[in-house]
Amino acid sequence: MKKTPLHAAHLRSGARMVPFGxxxxxxQYAGLKAEHQAVRENVGMFDVSHMGQFRFSGAGALDFLQYVTPNDVSKLKPGRAHYNWLPNDQGGLVDDIFIYQAGEQEYLMVVNAGNIAKDWEHLQALAGDYDVQMTDESDQWVLIAVQGPKAAETLDPHTDADLIAAKRNSFFAGRLLDHDVFFARTGYTGEDGFEVFVKADEGEALWDALVTLGITPAGLGARDTLRLEAGFPLYGHEFGDNIHPLSSTYSWVVKDKPYLGRAKMDEAPRQKLIGLKLDKIPVREGYLVYQGAENVGQVTSGSTSPTLGHPIAMALVDANAADSEQFEVEVRGKRHPAERVEIPFYKK
Known part of the structure; x- marks a missing residue:
């Protein structure tokens, strides 16, 4: 398996390691609940260096990104970022991504770890008609997500950048604890925070310095429960090659412009992503969802919510059943009642 440049730091902190993509x-380190709570109430940090980073530059970079994504990249300015998709031509997604405008005619794209090779091949195949230079920088960066309501006030005394005044989705350079970094006020937890880009050979030293500030290291377990509470989709669960992305609540991503796969995207989705609340029994991906005797869909993500104290799940169900208030989820041959609730489950 691949290892991020922070692997040794995780072992020193007593992390339990698992294969992921x-x-x-x-x-986890101290435990999922403690790490989850640290991000909800204070500040925690995640190693997300396994995600991919692609740089696009040249006179045709904007036109290329406009074609391969449905959001309007022309609305970005240097120092700004937005969430976006890489659609295929069959009504699904190659990936969901973030795009940062790093300068005039220069953009950085962050992609999901398990999709790096697939995304690169997809984009290279489409780039031939555009004056764009593509560089895979995935091995050049350590990416640390510092998240929580106290993220800005914790980091601000240790940087020359004004983190308190920084706007959501801003992207800017600074010095942090004697390291040259880029900050992005973005995240995947439902809380405030920054994703910090630092050169790979400096990543371990920066991680250790952040630990000395009292920032709680958090693992994939807490990252998943945090994003689930916030209603954020995860590629391979709520999104995929064969899942119409407009089944989710993210229709705002799609703008009225030409882009790859628009004809299929314009078709109404046959399923809808809904939120479910259960009393006691946690449910997992793949569990079947019923309405009466009819199987109307399946769970895409589920867990017990550390913040809310009961099981929650997202499920893809038939569009004609999605407005119902009551469902059942089958767990080991027995069905358990589930109430439809609004997504997100948690709002800060």
Whole structure:
């Protein structure tokens, strides 16, 4: 398995490591609940260096990104970022991504770890007609997500950048604890925070310095429960090659412009992503969802919510059943009642 440049730091911190998308990654340190709570109430940090980073530059970079994504990249300015998709031509997604405008005619794209090779091949195949230079920088960066309501006030005394005044989705350079970094006020937890880009050979030293500030290391377990509470989709669960992305609540991503796969994207989805609340029994991906005797869909993500104290799940169900209030989820041959609730489950 691949290892991020922070692998040794995780082992020093007593992390329990697990395979994830071909990477050996920390699932937890002190424990999922403690790490989850640290991010909800204070500040925690995640190693997300396994994600991919592609740089696009040249006179045709904007036109290329406009074609391969449905969001309007022309609305970005240097120092700004937005969430976006890489659609295929069959009504699904190659990946969901973030795009940062790093400068004039220069953009950075962050992609999911398990999709790096697939995304690169997809984009290279489409780039031939555009004046764009593509560089895979995935091995050049350590990416640390510092998340929580106290993220800005914790980091601000240790940087020359004004983190308190930084706007959501801003992207800017700075010095942090004697390291040159880029900050992005983005995240995947439902809380405030920054994703910090630092050169790979400096990543371990920066991680250790952040630990000395009292920032709680958090693993994949807490990252998943945090994003689930916030209603954020995860590629391979709520999104995929054969899942119409407009089954989710993310229709705002799609703008009225030409882009790859628009004809299929314009078709109404046959399923809808809904939220479910259960009383006691946690449910997992793949569990079947019923309405009466009819199987109307399946769970895409589920867990017991550390913040709310009861099981929650997202499920893809038939569009004509999605407005119902009551469902059942089958767990080991027995069905358990589930109430439809709004997504997100948690709002800060």
């Amino acid at each position: 071909g990477w050996d990654m920390p699932v």
